[in-house]
Amino acid sequence: MRATRFFISTQKEAPSDAEIVSHQLMMRAGMIKRLGSGIYTYMPIGLRVIRKVEAIIREEMNKAGAIELLMPLVQPAELWQETGRWDKMGPELMRVKDRHGREYAIQPTSEEVITDVVRGEIKSYRQLPLNFYHIQTKFRDERRPRFGLMRGREFTMKDAYSFDRDLAGMQASYKVMFDAYSAIFTRFGLRFRAVAADNGAIGGTGSHEFHVIASTGEDALVYCPTSDFAANMEAAEAMPLAAARAPAGAALAKTATPGTTKCEQVAALLGLELSRTVKTIALTVEKEVDGKQVKENWMLLLRGDHELNEVKVAKVPGLATHRFATEAEILECYGTVPGYLGPIGTRAPVTVVADRTVANMADFVCGANDKDFHYTGANWGRDIAEPLVADLRNVVEGDASPDGKGVLAIERGIEVGHVFQLGTAYSAAMKATFLDENGKPAPLQMGCYGIGVTRILGAAIEQNFDDKGIIWPGAIAPFEVVLCPMNYDKIEMVRAETERMYGALQAAGVDVIVDDRGLRPGAMFADWELIGVPHRVVIGERGLKEGNLEYQGRRDTEATAVTPAAIVEFLQGKLSS
Incomplete structure (x- = not known):
C-alpha cells in the first residue's frame, strides 16, 4: 500500500465530545467518523483493523468446528414474542414497522432467529452437535451512547450458537468455545482475563466474560492471585468477614445522632469504626394476590462500609421484581425519613434480609426509625429477630477467596466477549426439539458465544497507548x-x-x-x-x-x-x- 493511494485523515485535536482515550485517538487517527449519536462510519484505517480482528475470529471459530452463516439484521417480532423478549428487552430493542404495519426488531442479538433456523432443520440426534456463527451488524438503542465504539448504538458482533442433545454435550461445546475465545484473545496480543459472570438478560445457567485488562475499564474484575478463582463484581461471592457471631457485650441504647443520615457521619459522631455500623436499604415488591395489587416491604442490611450488589439482590427469593421504596412508602412503613431506618420497631410488617457479614455482627449501630436517633449495642436474637441471610454485597480487595485458597484482588477490565450456557431457555420456549435415540422428542441444549468485534478496537487502544497515540499489537494493526x-x-x-x-x-x-x-x-x-x-x-x-x-x-x-x-x-x- 502507498500512502498517496490510501486515505489518511489525522487530526491534531479530538472533538470535544470524545470523552475517553480510545475515542479521542480513534477520531484523531481518522479511524472513525461520527454520523449520529452512537453511530460511526468506519474509515479505511479503522476498517483494516476490523477486518484483521474478523480474520482471526474466523480462523479460530472454523478451527473449533463452528460453521459460518449470516442472519438478517431485521427480525420479525413474532420470534421475539415467542420467547417473551419482545417486552422483556425494553427500550434498548429497536422496534420498527413496515408499510403493512408488521412489527420487526433491529437485532441486538440472534438467539431467536438461529433457534428458528435449527428447529426447522434438525430432526434427529444424529445431526448433533452443531455450532453456527456469523459476524453481523447489531443495534441497541442505548439511553446514553458514549465512549465512541465502546458503547455505541450500532456495532459489529460475532455471535455463535451451539446445539447439543444433552447437558454434557452442551457443556463440552461450551468448553470448546471457551478455549477458542482464549486462543482468539491471545492472538490479538491483548492482556485479558476470563471471569465467571451473571447471565443477565440472555438467560441460561452459567457464563464467563472475557475482559481486556485496562486501568480505564468500566468493570471491576475480582480474582485470587494464588488460585484459579476469577469473577466479575456482579458474580463474585462475598464470604462473611467473621466466621461466627460474638456474644452480646453491650446494652441496647437509643442514642441521639442529630443530622447524621449517613453511616460515615454516625461513626464519626460516636467515635466508632465505620465497620461497627449497619446501613438499611428499603425495598418494595408489588405483586397481585387474589386479583388485588399488594405491596411487600423488605429491608436489606449491609455493613456501613460495604456496597450493595443489585444483581445479587434480584436473586434473593421474592426480590426478582423489587424496586427501591419511595420516601412516602418509607415514612408510612417505618415512621421516619430515610437515613434513620433500622430493623427494630417498624410500624408495618417487613421482611429483613441481612448480608452474611451483618448476620455475624454483634453490638452494632443501626437506625432507630426515629429522626436524629440511632440504636447502639444492637444484637440479633436479643433485640431483633433472626433475619434471612444472603450474599448482598460487593466484595472488596483482601476478602477471602470463595475457593478458600487465598484473598481477593481487584483490577479493571473492558468486557469484549461473553460465553453462555443457555440450556433449554430458548429451545423450550420456541419448541425446538429433536428425536433422541428412542425416537422421543427432546429440547435442544444450547450455548451462545459473543465477541464485540468493533469494541475490540476501543479496548485494545485503552490498553495500548501513550502520549503520542495508539500502540497496536502487531496482529491487529492497520x-x-x-x-x-x-x-x-x-x-x-x-x-x-x-x-x-x-x-x-x-x-x-x-x-x-x-x-x-x-x-x-x-x-x-x-x-x-x-x-x-x-x-x-x-x-x-x-x-x-x-x-x-x-x-x-x-x-x-x-x-x-x-x-x-x-x-x-x-x-x-x-x-x-
Missing part, C-alpha cells in the same frame, strides 16, 4: 510496517532503496505501507505514531551512504541501525516475536 523515506521524490537512491524494500517485504507477506506523501519528517512520524503502526523504517540519504537504515518499534525510545541487506529478515524476526 499495517505491520511503515516505510518512511526522506525526500522520496527528490533523491534517487532513497526512492530506489524504498522500492526494493517495499517489494521484498510484500513478497515476504508483510503488511507494509510506504509514506510517499513527501511530508517533512516530524509530520510524517507524528502521523504514524498517532495511527500506531508497530514498526517503522526510515530510509534517508545519509544513512544509506553509511550503509544503514533506521528501525524503531512503536514502544522503543531509540532507533536501531540495520543494514539494507538484513532489514527484511530483521523485520520478520520482530513480527514473529
Whole structure:
C-alpha cells in the first residue's frame, strides 16, 4: 500500500465530545467518523483493523468446528414474542414497522432467529452437535451512547450458537468455545482475563466474560492471585468477614445522632469504626394476590462500609421484581425519613434480609426509625429477630477467596466477549426439539458465544497507548510496517532503496505501507505514531551512504541501525516475536 493511494485523515485535536482515550485517538487517527449519536462510519484505517480482528475470529471459530452463516439484521417480532423478549428487552430493542404495519426488531442479538433456523432443520440426534456463527451488524438503542465504539448504538458482533442433545454435550461445546475465545484473545496480543459472570438478560445457567485488562475499564474484575478463582463484581461471592457471631457485650441504647443520615457521619459522631455500623436499604415488591395489587416491604442490611450488589439482590427469593421504596412508602412503613431506618420497631410488617457479614455482627449501630436517633449495642436474637441471610454485597480487595485458597484482588477490565450456557431457555420456549435415540422428542441444549468485534478496537487502544497515540499489537494493526523515506521524490537512491524494500517485504507477506506523501519528517512520524503502526523504517540519504537504515518499534525510545541487506529478515524476526 502507498500512502498517496490510501486515505489518511489525522487530526491534531479530538472533538470535544470524545470523552475517553480510545475515542479521542480513534477520531484523531481518522479511524472513525461520527454520523449520529452512537453511530460511526468506519474509515479505511479503522476498517483494516476490523477486518484483521474478523480474520482471526474466523480462523479460530472454523478451527473449533463452528460453521459460518449470516442472519438478517431485521427480525420479525413474532420470534421475539415467542420467547417473551419482545417486552422483556425494553427500550434498548429497536422496534420498527413496515408499510403493512408488521412489527420487526433491529437485532441486538440472534438467539431467536438461529433457534428458528435449527428447529426447522434438525430432526434427529444424529445431526448433533452443531455450532453456527456469523459476524453481523447489531443495534441497541442505548439511553446514553458514549465512549465512541465502546458503547455505541450500532456495532459489529460475532455471535455463535451451539446445539447439543444433552447437558454434557452442551457443556463440552461450551468448553470448546471457551478455549477458542482464549486462543482468539491471545492472538490479538491483548492482556485479558476470563471471569465467571451473571447471565443477565440472555438467560441460561452459567457464563464467563472475557475482559481486556485496562486501568480505564468500566468493570471491576475480582480474582485470587494464588488460585484459579476469577469473577466479575456482579458474580463474585462475598464470604462473611467473621466466621461466627460474638456474644452480646453491650446494652441496647437509643442514642441521639442529630443530622447524621449517613453511616460515615454516625461513626464519626460516636467515635466508632465505620465497620461497627449497619446501613438499611428499603425495598418494595408489588405483586397481585387474589386479583388485588399488594405491596411487600423488605429491608436489606449491609455493613456501613460495604456496597450493595443489585444483581445479587434480584436473586434473593421474592426480590426478582423489587424496586427501591419511595420516601412516602418509607415514612408510612417505618415512621421516619430515610437515613434513620433500622430493623427494630417498624410500624408495618417487613421482611429483613441481612448480608452474611451483618448476620455475624454483634453490638452494632443501626437506625432507630426515629429522626436524629440511632440504636447502639444492637444484637440479633436479643433485640431483633433472626433475619434471612444472603450474599448482598460487593466484595472488596483482601476478602477471602470463595475457593478458600487465598484473598481477593481487584483490577479493571473492558468486557469484549461473553460465553453462555443457555440450556433449554430458548429451545423450550420456541419448541425446538429433536428425536433422541428412542425416537422421543427432546429440547435442544444450547450455548451462545459473543465477541464485540468493533469494541475490540476501543479496548485494545485503552490498553495500548501513550502520549503520542495508539500502540497496536502487531496482529491487529492497520499495517505491520511503515516505510518512511526522506525526500522520496527528490533523491534517487532513497526512492530506489524504498522500492526494493517495499517489494521484498510484500513478497515476504508483510503488511507494509510506504509514506510517499513527501511530508517533512516530524509530520510524517507524528502521523504514524498517532495511527500506531508497530514498526517503522526510515530510509534517508545519509544513512544509506553509511550503509544503514533506521528501525524503531512503536514502544522503543531509540532507533536501531540495520543494514539494507538484513532489514527484511530483521523485520520478520520482530513480527514473529
